[in-house]
Amino acid sequence: MEIISIIAFIILAPFIGGMLAWLDRKITARMQGRVGPPVYQPFYDVLKLLQKESLVVRRSQNFYMGFFLIAVIFTGALFFAGENILLVIFALTLADIFFVLGAYKASSPYSFAGTQRELLQMMAYEPVMILSAVGMYMVTKSFYIKEIVFFKSQLVFYLPGLLFAFLYVLAIKFRKSPFDLSTSHHAHQELVKGVTTEFTGKTLAMIEVAHWYESVITLSFLYLFFGHNPVSALAAVAAGFFLVILIDNTFARVRWQLVLMSSWAIAVVFGLGNIFILFFILK
Amino acid sequence: MASLKKSPWIVHYDGSSCNGCDIEVVACLTPVYDVERLGIINMGNPKHADVLLITGAINEQNREVVRNLYEQMPDPKVVVALGTCATSGCVFADCYNIVGGVDKVIPVDVYVPGCAVRPEAIIDGIIKSLEILEQKNKTLRDMASGAKEITIGTAGVEDAPDILALQKLAYRSEAEIYSDHTIPYMAQSPEDLKRDFEGMTFFKAVMNEKMIGSVRTFTENGICYISGLMVNPVYHHHGIGRRLVEYAETHAAGAKKFEIFTFHKSRQNIVFFQGLGFKIFKREKASGNRVRVHMEKQVKV
Numbered sequence: 001m002e003i004i005s006i007i008a009f010i011i012l013a014p015f016i017g018g019m020l021a022w023l024d025r026k027i028t029a030r031m032q033g034r035v036g037p038p039v040y041q042p043f044y045d046v047l048k049l050l051q052k053e054s055l056v057v058r059r060s061q062n063f064y065m066g067f068f069l070i071a072v073i074f075t076g077a078l079f080f081a082g083e084n085i086l087l088v089i090f091a092l093t094l095a096d097i098f099f100v101l102g103a104y105k106a107s108s109p110y111s112f113a114g115t116q117r118e119l120l121q122m123m124a125y126e127p128v129m130i131l132s133a134v135g136m137y138m139v140t141k142s143f144y145i146k147e148i149v150f151f152k153s154q155l156v157f158y159l160p161g162l163l164f165a166f167l168y169v170l171a172i173k174f175r176k177s178p179f180d181l182s183t184s185h186h187a188h189q190e191l192v193k194g195v196t197t198e199f200t201g202k203t204l205a206m207i208e209v210a211h212w213y214e215s216v217i218t219l220s221f222l223y224l225f226f227g228h229n230p231v232s233a234l235a236a237v238a239a240g241f242f243l244v245i246l247i248d249n250t251f252a253r254v255r256w257q258l259v260l261m262s263s264w265a266i267a268v269v270f271g272l273g274n275i276f277i278l279f280f281i282l283k
Numbered sequence: 284m285a286s287l288k289k290s291p292w293i294v295h296y297d298g299s300s301c302n303g304c305d306i307e308v309v310a311c312l313t314p315v316y317d318v319e320r321l322g323i324i325n326m327g328n329p330k331h332a333d334v335l336l337i338t339g340a341i342n343e344q345n346r347e348v349v350r351n352l353y354e355q356m357p358d359p360k361v362v363v364a365l366g367t368c369a370t371s372g373c374v375f376a377d378c379y380n381i382v383g384g385v386d387k388v389i390p391v392d393v394y395v396p397g398c399a400v401r402p403e404a405i406i407d408g409i410i411k412s413l414e415i416l417e418q419k420n421k422t423l424r425d426m427a428s429g430a431k432e433i434t435i436g437t438a439g440v441e442d443a444p445d446i447l448a449l450q451k452l453a454y455r456s457e458a459e460i461y462s463d464h465t466i467p468y469m470a471q472s473p474e475d476l477k478r479d480f481e482g483m484t485f486f487k488a489v490m491n492e493k494m495i496g497s498v499r500t501f502t503e504n505g506i507c508y509i510s511g512l513m514v515n516p517v518y519h520h521h522g523i524g525r526r527l528v529e530y531a532e533t534h535a536a537g538a539k540k541f542e543i544f545t546f547h548k549s550r551q552n553i554v555f556f557q558g559l560g561f562k563i564f565k566r567e568k569a570s571g572n573r574v575r576v577h578m579e580k581q582v583k584v
Contacts, residue, residue: 025319034317040289041322047286048333051420053357055330058459185324193328200330200357 002081009080009216010073017212018042020219024245025185031249042208049205057106062203064102069210071095076217082146085133085224089126092217095210096122099195106198114194118182120256124263125169128162129221131271135162136224138278149227156225156236161274163225165266171244172263173218178251179259287333287359287420288413290322294332296352298385299375300339303399304366308336310402318406329355334412338400340368340375341382353389359419361392361412365405370394422491433523435530438485438497443476445494446485453513460548463571468511486531488514488523498527500535507538528559539582547574 021042029036056062075091078084100118103111137143139158140151148155156163172179183194191197196207222240226233297305311318312325326332329352341349353362364385367373372383385391392415395408425432438446454468464470479485479499488496496514500507509531514523532541543561545552546569553563553576561578569575 029317029319033314035320036317037319037322044286044289044322045292048290051287052333052359053423055355055357059456193326193331196331197328198330204331 005080005082006077009076013076013213013216014209017209017214017216018046020215020241021212023241024248027242027245028249031246042212046205046208049200049208050202052201052204054201054203056200056203057108057198061102061105061198064098064105065199065203065206065210068095068098068102069206069213071098072210072213072217076213076220079145079217079220082144082149084143085136085145085148086130086143088145088217089129089133092129092214093122093126095214099207099210103195103198108198110192110197111195113191114182114197117256118195120260121172121175121179121182124179124260125172127264127267128165128169128271131267131275132159132162132166132221135159135271135275135278138275138282145224148224151228154226154228154232158278159225159274161270161277165263165270165274166222166225167240167243168266169263170218170222170240171247172259174215174244176244176248178247178254180248180253181256181259288417291334291409291413291416292324292326292332293334293336293409294326294329294352294356295336295338296349298337298339298345298349298369299342299381300366300368304338304369304397307399307402308338308365308405311405316402316406318409321406321410323409329353330357332356333360333416334409335360335362336365336405336409337362337369337385338365340372341385341388342380343382344380346382346388349385349388359416359423361416361419362389363393363395363408363412364391365395365397365408366400367396367398370396373398433488433490433495433526435486435488435526437534438487440477440480442485442487442494442497443473443480446487446497447471447473447476449494449497449515450511450513452515456516457546457549461546461571461573468513484531484534486527486534488527490518496523496527498531500531502535502538505537505539507532507535507541509541509543512543524555525559541580541582542577543579544575544577547576553578 019039019042022037022039025041026036054062071091072095075088075095078091079088096118100115100122103115103118133143136148136155136159139155140148142148171177175183177184181194183191183196196204199207219237219241222237223233226236295305295308310316311323329335333356335353335356337349353360362385364370368375369385370391372381375381376383382388393408393412395404397404400408450468450471454466458464458466458469483499483501485497485499487494494515495518497511498509498513499511500509502508509528512524512527514527535541541561543556545556547566556578559580561580563576564579565577567575567577
């Protein structure tokens with residue numbers, strides 16, 4: 001059973017991730033009164049990148065991005081095997097660290113700026129992720145995803161504060177405006193492309209596919225809050241994704257100070273607050 | 284594959300445009316023209332781009348910038364000159380600071396005239412350039428797969444600039460191995476290279492009029508010293524290095540023995556020359572904690 005879900009994840013996640021990328025671009029275009037790209041656009045992009053020449057500053061930079069992809073797939077495999085949620089969070093962090101190291105290795109001022117900001121963003125969302133795991137443990141008495149997802153009642157009724165905090169950092173994880181500090185699908189003058197500036201061809205395609213996997217994992221995490229009822233859970237995930245796109249299109253980018261401070265403030269007030277109240281209720 | 288045509292990513296550079304054409308380029312992104320429906324995205328990063336759009340004439344200050352942008356783009360790539368200034372220099376052509384159209388600096392694939400160029404024309408120009416992009420991709424692929432088209436011959440002093448550019452590209456990997464970017468081939472000056480031509484014989488590998496590999500030899504007391512073997516990193520693993528060395532060997536008159544040297548950490552080089560029949564006969568200490576490895580091969584009689 002676990003093997004099947006792992007294989008299903010490895011095969012299906014790029015397709016789902018690619019479709020999510022298309023949905024994002026299409027909905028954004030519709031919100032701006034444009035037509036938007038065709039359905040297969042994200043796949044055309046990746047197929048094109050595979051045919052492009054590979055230019056590097058240092059050859060080893062591509063090596064780290066290979067590990068980024070592998071670590072992301074590993075994280076997803078852990079998740080869909082129903083493993084320990086803390087392990088999943090740490091594996092995802094490891095994957096992001098490889099992402100950062102690769103860009104550091106490229107040693108250009110733009111990728112440097114991108115990596116610094118990526119690290120700050122990681123600092124911003126990490127507390128919420130871990131607090132969510134703690135909250136889920138307090139309710140279900142288990143860190144194992146297979147037990148959390150099949151818990152006898154909706155987690156969201158116990159963890160509304162944590163859900164709010166999680167939705168807040170969702171935009172950071174998707175690298176969307178107002179939190180698209182480290183890299184973005186849109187051109188930023190001062191940053192060029194941030195973390196991915198110095199990557200071309202196959203490696204860039206690899207990064208793109210890793211992002212598809214990443215978005216599936218992030219949305220699966222959101223699914224856990226509603227895991228009791230799959231229909232409502234899928235609806236909630238869709239709503240969460242739409243919310244991220246809506247916010248992306250309505251807010252301008254903020255400074256890193258605000259990203260860090262606001263996400264920590266929300267983690268403390270809504271995340272820790274939620275856990276605090278839960279502690280007394282469940283006592 | 285068709286995906287190349289369906290996902291053109293663009294980088295736009297303003298030469299010395301009056302901004303008329305620039306505004307029309309930006310207009311292409313708006314809801315009225317929406318080029319994203321064709322998969323076109325304005326990337327703002329030459330390393331991610333397939334199409335380079337240039338508006339305005341080239342002036343003395345930005346010619347290097349334009350060349351740099353072009354060289355930073357990964358192959359296959361196309362250049363579209365937008366507006367009359369970019370195609371020819373227009374009324375500014377005779378100005379003291381103007382070089383002329385974009386084609387004075389880099390090869391241009393599509394010329395789109397107009398003052399200012401209309402968004403419809405810009406889109407048409409980009410679509411036209413995609414056919415060329417597809418063609419270029421095909422040639423690149425043919426080049427990479429069919430090593431037959433490579434011609435190897437003797438190089439002359441007129442090839443020195445090409446060889447210098449190539450060696451700075453090819454020896455980067457060696458410089459990385461030893462974390463030393465001052466190794467002789469990386470630091471060699473054009474004058475120094477030209478002096479080398481007096482004592483040494485240079486050979487080159489050429490593909491579609493583009494230099495992709497080179498090697499140099501000189502013979503003294505019956506020993507032919509082979510050095511400066513380099514192949515453009517894009518064309519590695521196609522046997523070009525091997526063919527260069529073999530060619531150089533057959534053109535070394537009066538040599539009884541061939542010698543090369545490399546350094547201890549360059550395992551790939553050592554394995555490569557062992558594959559060609561060379562054997563290590565001497566190791567000696569060199570500067571910077573390096574060990575120089577000498578390899579030799581007797582001429583078959």
